[in-house]
Amino acid sequence: MKFVIIGGDAAGMSAASRAKRRAPEMEITVFEKTNDVSYSACGMPYNIADPNRSIEELVVRQAHVFREKNHIDLRTGHFVEKIDRESKNITGRSIQGHTFTMEYDYLLLATGASPIIPSIEGVNQDGIVALKSLEDGRKIKDFISHKGIRKTVIIGMGYIALEMAEALRALGIQVDMVKPRPDLLPWMNREIAEIVKKELIDHKVGIHAGQKIQRIEKHEKGIFKVICSDVILEGEMILAAVGVTPNSQLGEAAGLELGPANSIAIDRHTKTSDPHIFAAGDCADAYHVVTGGKAWVPLALRANRAGWAVADNITGNHVELEGIAGTAVFKVFDLQVARSGLGMREAESSGFDPVETVIQSRSRAHAHPGASTIWVQIIGDKKSGRLLGAQLLGREGAAHRINAVAVALHQKMTVEAFSQCDLAYAPPFGPVWDPLLTAANQTLKKM
Amino acid sequence: MKFVIIGGDAAGMSAASRAKRRAPEMEITVFEKTNDVSYSACGMPYNIADPNRSIEELVVRQAHVFREKNHIDLRTGHFVEKIDRESKNITGRSIQGHTFTMEYDYLLLATGASPIIPSIEGVNQDGIVALKSLEDGRKIKDFISHKGIRKTVIIGMGYIALEMAEALRALGIQVDMVKPRPDLLPWMNREIAEIVKKELIDHKVGIHAGQKIQRIEKHEKGIFKVICSDVILEGEMILAAVGVTPNSQLGEAAGLELGPANSIAIDRHTKTSDPHIFAAGDCADAYHVVTGGKAWVPLALRANRAGWAVADNITGNHVELEGIAGTAVFKVFDLQVARSGLGMREAESSGFDPVETVIQSRSRAHAHPGASTIWVQIIGDKKSGRLLGAQLLGREGAAHRINAVAVALHQKMTVEAFSQCDLAYAPPFGPVWDPLLTAANQTLKKM
Numbered sequence: 106m107k108f109v110i111i112g113g114d115a116a117g118m119s120a121a122s123r124a125k126r127r128a129p130e131m132e133i134t135v136f137e138k139t140n141d142v143s144y145s146a147c148g149m150p151y152n153i154a155d156p157n158r159s160i161e162e163l164v165v166r167q168a169h170v171f172r173e174k175n176h177i178d179l180r181t182g183h184f185v186e187k188i189d190r191e192s193k194n195i196t197g198r199s200i201q202g203h204t205f206t207m208e209y210d211y212l213l214l215a216t217g218a219s220p221i222i223p224s225i226e227g228v229n230q231d232g233i234v235a236l237k238s239l240e241d242g243r244k245i246k247d248f249i250s251h252k253g254i255r256k257t258v259i260i261g262m263g264y265i266a267l268e269m270a271e272a273l274r275a276l277g278i279q280v281d282m283v284k285p286r287p288d289l290l291p292w293m294n295r296e297i298a299e300i301v302k303k304e305l306i307d308h309k310v311g312i313h314a315g316q317k318i319q320r321i322e323k324h325e326k327g328i329f330k331v332i333c334s335d336v337i338l339e340g341e342m343i344l345a346a347v348g349v350t351p352n353s354q355l356g357e358a359a360g361l362e363l364g365p366a367n368s369i370a371i372d373r374h375t376k377t378s379d380p381h382i383f384a385a386g387d388c389a390d391a392y393h394v395v396t397g398g399k400a401w402v403p404l405a406l407r408a409n410r411a412g413w414a415v416a417d418n419i420t421g422n423h424v425e426l427e428g429i430a431g432t433a434v435f436k437v438f439d440l441q442v443a444r445s446g447l448g449m450r451e452a453e454s455s456g457f458d459p460v461e462t463v464i465q466s467r468s469r470a471h472a473h474p475g476a477s478t479i480w481v482q483i484i485g486d487k488k489s490g491r492l493l494g495a496q497l498l499g500r501e502g503a504a505h506r507i508n509a510v511a512v513a514l515h516q517k518m519t520v521e522a523f524s525q526c527d528l529a530y531a532p533p534f535g536p537v538w539d540p541l542l543t544a545a546n547q548t549l550k551k552m
Numbered sequence: 553m554k555f556v557i558i559g560g561d562a563a564g565m566s567a568a569s570r571a572k573r574r575a576p577e578m579e580i581t582v583f584e585k586t587n588d589v590s591y592s593a594c595g596m597p598y599n600i601a602d603p604n605r606s607i608e609e610l611v612v613r614q615a616h617v618f619r620e621k622n623h624i625d626l627r628t629g630h631f632v633e634k635i636d637r638e639s640k641n642i643t644g645r646s647i648q649g650h651t652f653t654m655e656y657d658y659l660l661l662a663t664g665a666s667p668i669i670p671s672i673e674g675v676n677q678d679g680i681v682a683l684k685s686l687e688d689g690r691k692i693k694d695f696i697s698h699k700g701i702r703k704t705v706i707i708g709m710g711y712i713a714l715e716m717a718e719a720l721r722a723l724g725i726q727v728d729m730v731k732p733r734p735d736l737l738p739w740m741n742r743e744i745a746e747i748v749k750k751e752l753i754d755h756k757v758g759i760h761a762g763q764k765i766q767r768i769e770k771h772e773k774g775i776f777k778v779i780c781s782d783v784i785l786e787g788e789m790i791l792a793a794v795g796v797t798p799n800s801q802l803g804e805a806a807g808l809e810l811g812p813a814n815s816i817a818i819d820r821h822t823k824t825s826d827p828h829i830f831a832a833g834d835c836a837d838a839y840h841v842v843t844g845g846k847a848w849v850p851l852a853l854r855a856n857r858a859g860w861a862v863a864d865n866i867t868g869n870h871v872e873l874e875g876i877a878g879t880a881v882f883k884v885f886d887l888q889v890a891r892s893g894l895g896m897r898e899a900e901s902s903g904f905d906p907v908e909t910v911i912q913s914r915s916r917a918h919a920h921p922g923a924s925t926i927w928v929q930i931i932g933d934k935k936s937g938r939l940l941g942a943q944l945l946g947r948e949g950a951a952h953r954i955n956a957v958a959v960a961l962h963q964k965m966t967v968e969a970f971s972q973c974d975l976a977y978a979p980p981f982g983p984v985w986d987p988l989l990t991a992a993n994q995t996l997k998k999m
Contacts, residue, residue: 434976509955529881
């Protein structure tokens with residue numbers, strides 16, 4: 106059997122390795138358009154923050170290891186241009202310009218996502234960068250170390266934008282962040298978002314939300330000017346971090362069904378609308394355990410998990426993926442910010458009758474030294490009593506606490522049932538009533 | 553209506569405050585034998601560790617506040633000696649020697665637990681102490697500061713013993729721990745327990761497990777000698793921390809049904825075998841969500857929660873307590889140790905067919921600086937596929953991660969369903985596959 110994989114990052118290489126382990130006789134070929142496979146993309150901002158670390162440290166397993174140790178036919182620098190579903194083959198072109206073609210029994214699309222380049226006049230210039238691939242990371246790290254950059258502008262205020270703001274400040278670089286919409290993180294509860302904003306300002310990051318970006322001009326000495334409605338921001342490097350879009354063009358051109366945000370639609374068995382073609386990772390959609398509907402959430406865990414599921418499914422171990430809860434965590438300077446499930450707006454638009462509470466609690470017990478404030482938002486559905494989502498923020502104890510919520514969402518628990526859970530207590534780690542329980546109890550009162 | 557509460561700590565005062573809030577017209581009287589109410593008992597080791605902090609900081613709310621602000625008739629220094637269930641009244645004696653009697657419509661036993669004093673020759677001497685009440689804490693703190701103690705022996709190796717070992721070492725005091733049974737923490741997976749043991753030894757705590765303790769002798773200059781089978785340990789203070797026993801004598805004498813460890817048996821509505829008498833906190837038992845049977849686990853959260861439930865139930869808001877998952881966390885020097893659910897032995901004796909895995913993972917992502925090892929044990933039931941318990945240990949990220957397991961246990965999830973949960977990932981907080989998921993995946997392979 107011939108298993109062809111397009112894309113050699115998290116989902117693709119997880120699928121390749123696991124399929125080979127489960128079925129050593131299977132012929133597995135991976136086509137990856139870049140020269141990099143299997144690296145920690147999420148680690149790039151932290152690596153960029155430290156000039157003493159090489160970006161190559163982020164490579165988890167090198168291409169030759171997959172070839173020699175895992176016996177996977179991994180072809181880097183190979184760009185697949187077309188899928189012929191009828192003949193069950195793919196064609197493409199290598200970096201060297203050679204065309205290639207290959208037949209498949211099963212095909213996996215693991216083509217990932219690409220950064221969105223905002224349509225701003227002057228955006229296509231050297232020094233205006235995005236961060237998605239390891240090659241992007243290399244370029245940014247190079248640019249910073251060789252150009253002696255002192256000022257940057259980040260367009261966008263999402264996870265990557267925030268992590269990069271921290272990384273650039275760690276290097277002593279001035280950072281201004283700008284976006285057209287008024288809210289820092291639109292999905293976030295406003296009270297919690299204000300704390301994130303204050304943290305950025307306390308670390309001397311300029312926040313310019315609600316600024317229409319008119320054009321980017323290049324001036325002398327390599328200075329860019331970002332001309333906005335009310336402000337002109339300057340930087341020697343401009344990072345566009347306005348989000349990513351699924352690389353679904355290949356699947357779309359082949360007539361596969363699409364899901365939210367033009368991702369490739371897959372069923373619970375990770376199969377596309379063509380029974381011989383699977384999709385996994387950032388290019389594909391997923392079921393959301395709270396809404397029951399489809400969602401597109403490009404995050405690392407579900408890419409790896411879906412890659413494994415594809416491998417299981419084509420090697421005879423039928424796996425159904427339950428879906429995602431929309432769990433995410435990030436660090437911004439000294440704050441941990443975590444979420445799982447729906448925000449208020451998502452909950453409303455998904456047909457729930459949501460009610461939220463935000464409480465402030467402490468990260469350690471009464472009278473325990475070193476405590477800091479912890480904020481918890483809990484959203485419940487008035488109609489069904491269900492827990493719909495939570496957000497957590499604090500200097501400690503926020504990141505891992507969210508996982509209790511994630512499990513509860515997978516189980517479609519009510520806020521009341523969640524409030525009864527026997528969570529851990531010891532003075533160094535929280536109050537007797539865990540902040541999650543206090544928030545759940547408060548939300549219950551409104552339901 | 554007359555609501556009488558015996559015991560003014562976590563369960564008793566939670567019940568009193570909430571009942572008064574829900575039904576201001578209710579006559580509520582609390583009899584507390586000591587002069588202390590509402591303090592953070594779990595905070596005592598951390599307070600003792602710091603000579604600059606007064607033990608009184610641990611008081612959350614003082615008696616006069618309950619009287620004046622909450623309008624609760626709180627009588628400290630009042631020891632209840634007898635319950636007459638037929639006449640529905642209690643009688644007792646105050647510290648001043650006055651007898652008192654009071655009728656009730658509803659009675660709550662919130663009498664807590666007492667430290668077990670091991671039956672060792674010479675154990676009843678000044679300088680041989682236990683730690684449970686705030687008064688115990690005061691005495692120990694006083695003793696340490698006035699006697700200029702340099703050496704102590706701790707009998708027992710449970711949570712409190714370990715926390716006190718850390719506290720005493722923080723004060724520069726030599727600590728030897730001794731117990732007759734061979735294992736440091738018998739419920740713990742042996743591989744994980746060895747890490748705890750090493751942490752203690754690294755901090756110069758003497759560990760003497762498997763030592764029969766023959767007698768305690770008092771020598772000159774206030775030195776005690778603890779004579780064991782193979783070793784003689786010396787200290788100016790001996791802490792007996794071999795566990796606690798429920799204060800159920802009053803209930804037992806009144807003919808109430810008893811549960812595990814002679815705790816007072818209660819139903820899901822916190823009611824004892826007498827419909828006019830409730831019990832809550834360390835004196836009462838609870839349902840275990842994993843076994844479905846009764847368990848006695850004296851911990852703070854469930855005491856507070858049960859106190860609230862009693863208040864709800866006697867004021868017309870009928871609450872059923874789901875029970876406990878046996879979740880606990882503690883800190884021992886730089887380690888976080890957490891558990892939820894059953895250990896292997898408990899799982900076997902509860903009729904399951906358990907299988908366990910212990911994995912080592914990292915507290916931060918690949919190539920992220922500052923990572924340390926994290927150990928996870930997951931226990932699954934071969935027959936039903938259910939998740940039965942977990943243990944976590946690490947220098948960071950172990951304490952709050954256990955809560956995801958606690959929620960899963962409340963939901964009686966299978967290991968497979970748990971392994972599908974969408975847990976949080978970001979490089980500063982863990983690997984892409986959360987250590988809990990890696991452990992669940994490994995356990996699945998054995999099931």
